[in-house]
Amino acid sequence: MILFFLFLLLVLAGAVLIQKRLLNAVILLGVFSLTSSMIYFLVGAPDVAVTEGAIGVAFVTFIYVLALSDQGKLHVVTEEIPPFFYQDKGRIQGIEYEILQQLADQLSLDLEVEFVKHSDLPSQISSRRTEIIAGAFYKEYLPASGLNITLPFHQASLAKIVDTQIENAPIGTLTDLDVTDIKEIDAERISRFNALEDLMSAYNKEKISGFISDSARMSIALNQITTQKRKTSEISQVSDINYTFAIPSSEVELTDKLNELLENLTKTGQLEKILDRYLR
Amino acid sequence: MNINRLSLKEIYVLAIVVIFLLLIIYAIFSQQQTGLQRVGGLYLKKLGANPNIRNYVYGIYGMYRFYDTLFELLIFSTAVLGITIFSDLEESRESSSSELIESHVVDASASFLYPIIFLLGLYLAYSAHLGPGGGFAGGVIAGTGVLLLAIAIGADRIGQLFYEQFMKKVEYLILLLVLAIVLCSAVLPIDIYTGNRGTAVIIIANLSMGAKVFIGSWTILHFFVKHRGEI
Amino acid sequence: MTLFTSTISILVVGLGIIGLILKKNVLMKLLSLNIVNTSTILFFVLIVSEQGDRAPIGSSGLARMADPLPQALVLTSIVINFGVLALSLLFTMVLVKRYHTLDIDKIETSVKRDYKEESP
Numbered sequence: 001m002i003l004f005f006l007f008l009l010l011v012l013a014g015a016v017l018i019q020k021r022l023l024n025a026v027i028l029l030g031v032f033s034l035t036s037s038m039i040y041f042l043v044g045a046p047d048v049a050v051t052e053g054a055i056g057v058a059f060v061t062f063i064y065v066l067a068l069s070d071q072g073k074l075h076v077v078t079e080e081i082p083p084f085f086y087q088d089k090g091r092i093q094g095i096e097y098e099i100l101q102q103l104a105d106q107l108s109l110d111l112e113v114e115f116v117k118h119s120d121l122p123s124q125i126s127s128r129r130t131e132i133i134a135g136a137f138y139k140e141y142l143p144a145s146g147l148n149i150t151l152p153f154h155q156a157s158l159a160k161i162v163d164t165q166i167e168n169a170p171i172g173t174l175t176d177l178d179v180t181d182i183k184e185i186d187a188e189r190i191s192r193f194n195a196l197e198d199l200m201s202a203y204n205k206e207k208i209s210g211f212i213s214d215s216a217r218m219s220i221a222l223n224q225i226t227t228q229k230r231k232t233s234e235i236s237q238v239s240d241i242n243y244t245f246a247i248p249s250s251e252v253e254l255t256d257k258l259n260e261l262l263e264n265l266t267k268t269g270q271l272e273k274i275l276d277r278y279l280r
Numbered sequence: 281m282n283i284n285r286l287s288l289k290e291i292y293v294l295a296i297v298v299i300f301l302l303l304i305i306y307a308i309f310s311q312q313q314t315g316l317q318r319v320g321g322l323y324l325k326k327l328g329a330n331p332n333i334r335n336y337v338y339g340i341y342g343m344y345r346f347y348d349t350l351f352e353l354l355i356f357s358t359a360v361l362g363i364t365i366f367s368d369l370e371e372s373r374e375s376s377s378s379e380l381i382e383s384h385v386v387d388a389s390a391s392f393l394y395p396i397i398f399l400l401g402l403y404l405a406y407s408a409h410l411g412p413g414g415g416f417a418g419g420v421i422a423g424t425g426v427l428l429l430a431i432a433i434g435a436d437r438i439g440q441l442f443y444e445q446f447m448k449k450v451e452y453l454i455l456l457l458v459l460a461i462v463l464c465s466a467v468l469p470i471d472i473y474t475g476n477r478g479t480a481v482i483i484i485a486n487l488s489m490g491a492k493v494f495i496g497s498w499t500i501l502h503f504f505v506k507h508r509g510e511i
Numbered sequence: 512m513t514l515f516t517s518t519i520s521i522l523v524v525g526l527g528i529i530g531l532i533l534k535k536n537v538l539m540k541l542l543s544l545n546i547v548n549t550s551t552i553l554f555f556v557l558i559v560s561e562q563g564d565r566a567p568i569g570s571s572g573l574a575r576m577a578d579p580l581p582q583a584l585v586l587t588s589i590v591i592n593f594g595v596l597a598l599s600l601l602f603t604m605v606l607v608k609r610y611h612t613l614d615i616d617k618i619e620t621s622v623k624r625d626y627k628e629e630s631p
Contacts, residue, residue, distance in 0.1 A: 002562045006519040009553075013523050013546055017530040017539075025542055036549055044564030044577035045556055046412035047337045050404065051586055054417040055593050056549060058424050059497065063504050067600055068538070070509030250611060293532050301525040305518050308558070318559060320580035324567075334569035340583035352587045359594035366601055411568060416590050500597050510604050 005039050020108050021072050023065070030061040070129070073112045074104045077124045078135035080115050081216055083278040084243070085135050087115070095278050096134045096245070099153065099271075103261050118174055119194040131254060133246040136216040140177060140241060148255045151262045152242030153271060159218045161235045162210035163203070172199050172211040200224045214241055332478045333409045342408070342485065343473055346462055352416075353455065353492060360496040367503045390432035397425030405490030409482050419493025426494075427501050435505045438498075451495050454488045461485050516557045523550040537603055537613050541596065548592040552585045 012032045019025040033056030040049035078085045078096070085094040092113055104111040116124055121142060124130050139149050140158075160171075170191045191208060193199045200221055202208050210233075213221065218235070225233065247255045265271040286294075320340070327339040341349050405418025430438050438444070461481060465472050472481050527550060530543030564577035607613060610621050 002516060006516060009523050009550070010519065010526070013526045013550075016542060016546065017526065017534070022536075022538055025539065029542055029545060032546065033549060036553055039553065040556060042562055043556060043560045044566050045560070045582045046566045046568075047335070047414060048552075048556060048582050048585055048589070050412050051414060051417040051589050052549075052552075054420045054424070055589055059420055059593060060545065060596060062424070062427065062501065063597060063600060066504040066508045067510070067604070290533055294529065297525050297528050297532075300528075301521055304521050308514060308517055308521070318578050320567075320578040323579060324576070328569075336567040336569070336579040337582050337586075340579055341586060345583065348584070348587050352590050355591050356594050359598050362598050363601060366605075412566070414586065416586065504600075507604065510608070 002039060002042055005035050005042070008035050009039075022068050023072055026061060026064040026068065029064075030057050033057045033060070072109050074100070074107065074109045075129050075131045076100055076111065076113045077116055077121070077130045077133050078113065079118060079121075081136045081220065084216060085113075095154070095274055098274050099261070099265070100132065100134065100245075102265075103258055106261065107257065117195055125248065130248065131251060132258070136214065136243055137246050138214060138241040138243055141214075142246075146249050147246040148249050148251075150245045150247065150255060150258050152244045153262055153265075154243040154275060156215045156241055156243055158212060158238045158241050159215050159235055160210060160212045160238050161203075161218065161221075161233050163206070163232050164234055170208055172202055172208040174199065174213065177212070196221060197224075212238060214243075216243075330474060330478075332473065332475075332482065335409055335411060337412075338409045338414065341414075342482070343465075346465075349489070350458070350462065353458065353489065356493065356496055357451075357455065360499050363500055363503050367506070370507065387432045390428045394425045394429040394432070397428060398422050401425060401494070402490070406483055406486050408486045415486050415489030416493050419490045420497050422490070422494045423497030423501060426498050427505075430502075430505065435502060438502070442498075447495050448499075451492060454492045457488050458485060458492075512561055513558065517554055520550050520554040520557055524554065535615055537606070537615055537618070540615070541599055541603070544599075545592070545596065548588075552588050552592075555581050555585050555588075 009032065012028055012035065016025050016028045016032065019028065033052060037049045037053040037057065040046075040052060080086050083094060085092070085096045087093075097111075097113070101111055114124075121133070125133065125142075125147065133147070138156075162171075172191050172193055174196070175192045175194055191202075193202065196213075196217055199208075199211050199213070203211060204224075204226055211221075222230075245258060247258065262271070265274075320336075323340050323344060324336060326344070327333060327336050330339070333339045333343070401418045401420075401422030401424075403418070404413035404421060405415050408414040408418075426438060426442070429441075461472075461484070472478060524547055527543050527547035531540055531547060534540050534543060559578045559581055561575075564575055567577050567579040567582070606618060610618050612618060
């Protein structure tokens with residue numbers, strides 16, 4: 001009887017050393033302590049068995065699990081933008097979700113997604129928990145924030161929509177958008193808005209004569225323009241942008257791994273297939 | 281550490297550990313030839329004369345070798361002291377909520393189960409001289425029971441229910457009480473552990489050890505609950 | 512029988528020591544330290560006992576009684592191990608807050624760099 005438990009001890013000790021995920025190793029350590037407590041009981045040491053069971057199994061496992069509850073997760077902060085990253089009846093779907101899910105499987109982590117609004121993004125960048133920023137992100141969206149930009153996974157364009165019948169009103173954009181390179185806009189006549197909905201309502205109420213945004217957000221916005229506005233609006237392309245991911249600059253390893261994964265996906269053609277499924 | 285590609289340093293370490301193990305195993309086997317002694321025979325004889333104490337293990341660590349237990353309490357207090365000092369210096373996480381798990385099933389069952397666990401800890405603590413258990417196991421089990429209550433009602437409200445501020449001040453008085461008992465048994469010419477007075481002294485010593493470990497273990501758990509996930 | 516059981520517990524100690532030295536993650540080192548501690552105290556209890564010993568509680572019967580002295584010594588050790596573990600987790604939290612990594616090589620290089628900057 002004792003021999004069985006002793007060999008189980010050897011197997012469990014070996015299993016703890018091979019694990020990649022820390023939570024698995026902690027639970028196996030709890031089972032190790034429990035087997036040890038069982039051996040103490042069989043040998044005639046009930047005092048030691050109770051103490052080892054109370055301290056080694058319950059207390060140590062509690063403390064480890066409380067301290068490590070954040071460990072095996074990959075934190076992603078994103079806006080909700082179909083078809084890149086959105087929620088459909090409680091399930092998360094999207095192009096970027098599939099790419100990030102593959103990355104999480106490769107690193108044996110769990111994916112944890114947090115949906116935020118555009119105005120909350122700068123504060124989330126400085127929080128220590130954020131590891132990847134997604135949601136139709138491009139380099140000009142939040143410039144100079146201490147972020148590493150990964151390789152692009154899709155090319156798109158920055159578009160401008162103008163109502164030809166309104167004059168002498170400023171052009172609107174979202175806050176932090178870098179418009180210094182765009183020649184067709186007068187830099188002093190820009191008004192900034194915090195969210196896409198504010199931009200849309202200002203356009204509908206004719207407070208601005210047009211706005212500039214990337215093509216994904218533009219297609220969401222187009223659904224909310226009133227039909228009479230749609231007749232007088234004109235859409236034109238301003239410049240080319242690339243959709244990428246963004247990672248805080250302290251996480252160099254994560255940036256390398258994500259770049260590697262994106263290169264791999266482009267080479268094997270899987271990226272094309274994912275884009276086909278969602279965009280066509 | 282891959283099995284197929286072991287670097288030179290890993291082979292070196294493995295070799296040293298294997299030699300160390302072989303030395304110890306040889307020591308065990310050679311000892312057997314001269315006969316492994318049962319070392320506790322003296323204590324069994326001495327404790328046979330005292331009918332108050334039925335658990336011989338308690339007789340050893342509670343009476344004849346009380347210095348071990350005393351310094352073990354001191355080491356435990358040092359660990360708790362370190363955590364207390366650190367938790368005063370740190371602020372908790374910005375987004376930590378006071379509820380551990382939000383679920384009605386857990387709430388209802390935890391409120392029902394925690395008195396049973398607490399009672400078990402109390403029983404194990406004071407009946408250390410009659411059966412297995414002891415102050416340390418009892419105190420830790422009671423602390424775990426309070427953690428279960430914290431899951432149900434939130435860790436911050438435990439402080440009001442259990443008079444936490446009062447107990448933190450009283451914690452070191454308990455240590456003084458235990459020291460006083462040891463001093464009495466060492467200095468006074470009579471044996472304080474025999475007779476009816478003996479049982480009372482034993483129970484006071486057990487309960488004070490259990491209370492000290494309970495306060496310390498709840499302090500540690502409370503700190504780790506407040507700062508959970510910070511690694 | 513006693514020899515065989517104590518030998519196996521010594522082997523588990525060896526496994527724990529190997530894990531303690533060769534693992535790169537700070538928390539895996541702590542877990543290996545836990546394994547070393549648990550199996551060392553198992554060795555101390557196993558070396559004087561055999562399967563089927565009765566518990567050392569009075570009026571326990573005529574069969575062979577277990578030896579109470581190693582058990583009393585080992586009880587102290589369990590609590591001390593737990594105290595050391597709680598404080599080590601605390602220090603790991605401080606380290607991770609400062610250096611943002613759990614890899615022991617990176618922490619060493621960062622500490623050496625901080626040292627060089629402070630004392631030229």
